[in-house]
Amino acid sequence: MGQLNIKDETLIAEAKELAALLGTSTTAALREAVHARLEREKAGRDERREMKVAAIMAIAREASKLFLPGSTSDHSDLYDENGLPK
Numbered sequence: 001m002g003q004l005n006i007k008d009e010t011l012i013a014e015a016k017e018l019a020a021l022l023g024t025s026t027t028a029a030l031r032e033a034v035h036a037r038l039e040r041e042k043a044g045r046d047e048r049r050e051m052k053v054a055a056i057m058a059i060a061r062e063a064s065k066l067f068l069p070g071s072t073s074d075h076s077d078l079y080d081e082n083g084l085p086k
Contacts, residue, residue, distance in 0.1 A: 015030050
């Protein structure tokens with residue numbers, strides 16, 4: 001596996017402090033912190049996606065009210081059996 005070379009002194013100090021508070025190694029503390037943040041980001045992304053889908057569906061419901069009853073979008077009346085314009 002690859003190597004990670006951290007040159008940020010503040011990050012190193014905070015990682016060591018977190019490790020001391022958790023009673024673990026710096027590597028384990030960083031692993032846990034990155035894992036927790038990654039899970040939060042994934043969950044947030046899923047929530048945002050669900051909110052976007054819900055918003056799109058709401059727009060579709062409102063837009064469907066604007067079409068006349070029985071209207072379709074297949075446009076079959078405009079084309080012949082070969083798909084060419086009539």
